Amino acid sequence: MKISSGLLTGIFVIALFILLFFTGIAYRQMQSLKASERLISHSYDVNLELVKLFSSLKDTESGQRGFMLTKDSMYFRQYISSWMAAQNSMDRLKVLVKGVKSQETTLDTLFNLITLRKSTLEISMQLADGKVIVPESVVQNMNEGSQEMEMIRTQINSMTANEKELLAIWKNTYKKDINVAPITYLIVILFAILIFIFSFYKISQDRTELQKANNDYLVMNEQLMFKNTELKKSEDRYHLMVSEVQDYAIILLNNEGIIQNWNKGAEKIMGYSEEEIIGKPISVFYSKEDIARKLPEQLLKEATINGKATHAGWRIRKDGSRFWGNVAITTLRDEDNNVIGFTKVTRDLTSQKEAEERLLEYNRSIEKKNIELLASNEEIASFNHIASHDLQEPLRKIQTFISRITRENSEHISEKGKEYFARISTSAGRMQQLIDDLITYTHTNRADKVFIRTDLNSLISSVLDEFKPTIEEKKAVIRTEHLPTLSVIPFQFEQLFTNLIDNSLKYSRQNVSPVITITSSIVDAHKVPGATLTNPKKFHRITISDNGIGFENQYADTIFTLFQRLHGKSEYSGTGIGLAICKKIVENHNGIISAESIPNEGSQFHIFIPVEV
Amino acid sequence: MNQPPLHVLLADDDDDDRMIFKDALEEVRVKTRLTLVKDGIQLMDYLLQDDCDYPGIVFLDLNMPRKGGIECLREIRSDKRFNNISLAIYSTSASDGDIEDTFIKGANVYIRKPNDFASLVKILEDVITINWQYHNSDLNRENFVLSI
Amino acid sequence: MVTVCKIVIQEQLDKLGIPYELNTLGEVEFQDPISIARREEINVMLGKYGIELLDDQKIIFVQRIKDTIIELINLDEKVSSAKFSDYLAQRLNYSYGHISKLFSDVTYTSIENFIILQKIERAKLLILNQSLTLTEVAWKLNYSSVQHLSNQFKKTTGITPTAFQRIIKMRRLQPGQNS
Numbered sequence: 001m002k003i004s005s006g007l008l009t010g011i012f013v014i015a016l017f018i019l020l021f022f023t024g025i026a027y028r029q030m031q032s033l034k035a036s037e038r039l040i041s042h043s044y045d046v047n048l049e050l051v052k053l054f055s056s057l058k059d060t061e062s063g064q065r066g067f068m069l070t071k072d073s074m075y076f077r078q079y080i081s082s083w084m085a086a087q088n089s090m091d092r093l094k095v096l097v098k099g100v101k102s103q104e105t106t107l108d109t110l111f112n113l114i115t116l117r118k119s120t121l122e123i124s125m126q127l128a129d130g131k132v133i134v135p136e137s138v139v140q141n142m143n144e145g146s147q148e149m150e151m152i153r154t155q156i157n158s159m160t161a162n163e164k165e166l167l168a169i170w171k172n173t174y175k176k177d178i179n180v181a182p183i184t185y186l187i188v189i190l191f192a193i194l195i196f197i198f199s200f201y202k203i204s205q206d207r208t209e210l211q212k213a214n215n216d217y218l219v220m221n222e223q224l225m226f227k228n229t230e231l232k233k234s235e236d237r238y239h240l241m242v243s244e245v246q247d248y249a250i251i252l253l254n255n256e257g258i259i260q261n262w263n264k265g266a267e268k269i270m271g272y273s274e275e276e277i278i279g280k281p282i283s284v285f286y287s288k289e290d291i292a293r294k295l296p297e298q299l300l301k302e303a304t305i306n307g308k309a310t311h312a313g314w315r316i317r318k319d320g321s322r323f324w325g326n327v328a329i330t331t332l333r334d335e336d337n338n339v340i341g342f343t344k345v346t347r348d349l350t351s352q353k354e355a356e357e358r359l360l361e362y363n364r365s366i367e368k369k370n371i372e373l374l375a376s377n378e379e380i381a382s383f384n385h386i387a388s389h390d391l392q393e394p395l396r397k398i399q400t401f402i403s404r405i406t407r408e409n410s411e412h413i414s415e416k417g418k419e420y421f422a423r424i425s426t427s428a429g430r431m432q433q434l435i436d437d438l439i440t441y442t443h444t445n446r447a448d449k450v451f452i453r454t455d456l457n458s459l460i461s462s463v464l465d466e467f468k469p470t471i472e473e474k475k476a477v478i479r480t481e482h483l484p485t486l487s488v489i490p491f492q493f494e495q496l497f498t499n500l501i502d503n504s505l506k507y508s509r510q511n512v513s514p515v516i517t518i519t520s521s522i523v524d525a526h527k528v529p530g531a532t533l534t535n536p537k538k539f540h541r542i543t544i545s546d547n548g549i550g551f552e553n554q555y556a557d558t559i560f561t562l563f564q565r566l567h568g569k570s571e572y573s574g575t576g577i578g579l580a581i582c583k584k585i586v587e588n589h590n591g592i593i594s595a596e597s598i599p600n601e602g603s604q605f606h607i608f609i610p611v612e613v
Numbered sequence: 614m615n616q617p618p619l620h621v622l623l624a625d626d627d628d629d630d631r632m633i634f635k636d637a638l639e640e641v642r643v644k645t646r647l648t649l650v651k652d653g654i655q656l657m658d659y660l661l662q663d664d665c666d667y668p669g670i671v672f673l674d675l676n677m678p679r680k681g682g683i684e685c686l687r688e689i690r691s692d693k694r695f696n697n698i699s700l701a702i703y704s705t706s707a708s709d710g711d712i713e714d715t716f717i718k719g720a721n722v723y724i725r726k727p728n729d730f731a732s733l734v735k736i737l738e739d740v741i742t743i744n745w746q747y748h749n750s751d752l753n754r755e756n757f758v759l760s761i
Numbered sequence: 762m763v764t765v766c767k768i769v770i771q772e773q774l775d776k777l778g779i780p781y782e783l784n785t786l787g788e789v790e791f792q793d794p795i796s797i798a799r800r801e802e803i804n805v806m807l808g809k810y811g812i813e814l815l816d817d818q819k820i821i822f823v824q825r826i827k828d829t830i831i832e833l834i835n836l837d838e839k840v841s842s843a844k845f846s847d848y849l850a851q852r853l854n855y856s857y858g859h860i861s862k863l864f865s866d867v868t869y870t871s872i873e874n875f876i877i878l879q880k881i882e883r884a885k886l887l888i889l890n891q892s893l894t895l896t897e898v899a900w901k902l903n904y905s906s907v908q909h910l911s912n913q914f915k916k917t918t919g920i921t922p923t924a925f926q927r928i929i930k931m932r933r934l935q936p937g938q939n940s
Contacts, residue, residue, distance in 0.1 A: 713920075745868070759918050760920050
């Protein structure tokens with residue numbers, strides 16, 4: 001039987017409590033026994049006192065009668081002293097009966113009767129005062145008195161009977177208690193014995209276990225000594241193993257760097273046999289250049305100072321070919337801390353080295369490709385720029401000439417001709433817009449970005465200034481909340497808001513005045529669509545909402561793609577570049593742009609910009 | 614007493630642009646007379662001739678063969694004789710940075726060639742009026758910077 | 762051209778038989794006082810050649826208008842632009858309509874534009890004087906806000922006040938710069 005010490009303590013504590021509990025019960029039983037005893041004796045006292053009271057009352061009566069008949073003061077004294085004795089008994093009874101309700105009430109009635117009786121006696125004494133012949137009234141009074149006396153007797157009898165009943169109950173309890181008490185004591189004693197037995201058992205068991213552990217220890221000691229000899233054997237095997245290791249050259253050098261010991265690995269890596277090499281200096285593995293710069297000596301010196309030295313470099317084999325060796329030299333010292341030699345572990349990492357170099361070469365070529373790519377990107381950008389510029393020239397002239405013709409020669413042009421010119425002008429204008437937007441788009445690509453802390457409120461207000469004519473024309477309402485101050489590329493952000501507001505004004509519903517609301521708040525990253533774990537925790541969210549024609553939510557992503565248009569050119573002007581520019585700008589600021597919409601109710605564009613930490 | 618017409622010079626290699634410019638200038642209310650050159654070399658030759666009739670304002674196209682507008686800008690601004698000449702760049706639209714760069718090099722005005730004749734007339738009128746103000750109202754010409 | 766101009770004037774005046782003297786500056790000096798009718802005749806004659814007759818009085822008056830405006834703008838005490846017209850009319854003793862028309866006839870700009878131009882010029886000087894912030898400049902020139910000043914600056918010059926400040930600073934650093 002194995003019991004943890006915690007459990008054992010627990011058992012003992014519980015046992016102690018049980019023991020205390022039973023002792024408590026035993027104590028209480030003793031108390032109740034004593035109480036029963038006291039009650040029984042008390043009951044006897046009450047009975048005795050009642051008898052005394054009745055006899056005293058009788059004495060008063062006889063005293064009174066004697067006095068009335070003889071007028072002898074001796075009877076009067078008897079009368080008085082009997083009353084005093086009765087009073088005494090009454091007081092004692094009062095104390096004795098206290099606490100027993102039924103007896104108390106009976107006693108009260110009794111006392112009342114006694115008081116009544118006393119007054120009756122007194123009255124007859126007054127009536128008869130000084131008169132020898134007893135008048136009628138006295139006789140009547142005396143009759144009443146004897147009636148009262150009869151009632152007192154009845155009352156006392158009933159009390160005595162009552163007390164008898166109580167006595168019977170108490171006697172019963174006493175009998176019960178006196179029967180139970182020995183059982184309780186027996187239980188306490190038995191339990192105590194049980195605990196004792198258990199404790200003894202436990203102690204003896206622990207002793208046995210201790211003894212057993214001692215024995216085990218002795219056995220173990222023996223085994224250890226056995227193992228020691230085994231170790232010795234294994235050491236020999238280890239030496240054998242070292243000499244057989246093939247992947248590592250493990251060499252023992254004396255304190256001057258002369259080779260003392262050679263293993264299979266050394267033979268395999270360096271190409272020398274054991275006979276050839278033992279006694280040669282370590283420098284045979286080093287190239288002429290390394291020997292000239294005293295690398296072998298330096299490594300041994302480093303190992304002497306630091307306890308070990310590591311080095312990686314090209315080494316020479318017996319056949320003159322080279323290999324990439326990874327060398328670790330460890331100093332060996334005797335008990336007096338004198339250097340007695342070195343171990344030198346060399347690993348041939350030529351293939352790894354070559355792979356590494358190939359990787360490096362590969363990286364370099366990627367880098368070069370990257371540079372080329374960057375250059376070609378730059379070229380594309382500048383081509384784009386120039387092309388847009390050169391495209392603009394003829395277009396601008398066409399527009400200028402048309403504007404001149406229609407302004408100055410309109411009376412000479414037929415209606416049809418005027419319409420054609422109007423159409424040419426519209427087309428040219430569309431192309432102009434396209435080119436302008438493309439220039440902006442490529443411009444947005446450029447890397448020369450200067451971030452400046454900018455108050456978006458004033459930025460928006462200058463953007464809105466530009467829209468004043470359109471806002472007035474369309475009777476648009478634009479509400480702006482307080483916006484934050486952010487570190488942004490100001491002209492790009494101006495472009496961003498310009499495009500979004502332009503969008504909202506452009507795609508307004510017919511006969512509905514545009515209402516555009518610009519709000520701002522800070523949101524957690526998990527509320528940002530498309531935010532990844534690498535994103536910062538919090539974002540500024542700037543929302544531009546309108547009440548325009550909106551779009552089907554399935555297009556929420558595609559609208560940001562270049563040249564993506566959801567409407568016919570004749571319905572709504574636009575090049576399909578504006579929102580692509582917005583996306584690019586927001587991305588330039590490490591942000592995210594998203595859109596949601598309900599057709600014919602309005603759209604919301606959200607700009608998320610990371611909160612700077 | 615009469616105000617002499619303002620002498621305006623345009624250097625632009627594009628025939629159409631020179632024609633449009635000439636037509637537009639004629640519609641400007643301020644009286645002007647125009648000299649036309651086709652590139653930077655012609656411009657500098659004109660300005661460097663002895664007893665040159667200096668223009669009050671030179672309009673310079675940036676992209677010209679042989680000698681470009683920026684080069685002319687630099688040469689004109691490094692010659693004290695041309696101190697009183699206002700320089701207006703007359704070119705296709707460019708980035709704000711490029712425009713700022715021409716101002717730093719000494720241009721007074723940057724005009725993005727508009728694609729509407731009426732706008733060009735308006736622009737030229739504005740430029741010439743403001744230039745006239747700088748010449749006649751004791752304004753500090755160093756601070757003459759206008760981007761249209 | 763100046764010589765061509767002179768010849769035209771000489772020819773025309775000779776044709777009308779008006780005695781005059783022409784000095785080297787190209788200024789014509791009439792020897793006798795000329796009547797209003799005569800003036801009109803000369804004006805029509807020269808108008809054909811694009812030459813306009815301006816009398817000293819007009820130019821002097823425009824100069825007075827300009828001086829008054831510049832004086833007002835440079836005054837430390839601030840005057841709102843609405844009061845400008847009243848002030849000019851009162852100072853020059855003519856109706857504002859008359860002043861305004863005369864001004865634009867001679868200068869090809871409206872008085873309002875001239876005032877804005879002058880204010881912006883003054884703003885430029887103040888901006889270049891590094892001790893003042895843009896807010897202070899706006900306040901000094903009686904603009905309701907920096908935004909208002911910036912907007913008008915941008916509208917008038919095409920560039921922002923800060924860009925202007927940057928340009929002039931960089932321009933002064935340019936070698937061989939003398940403009």
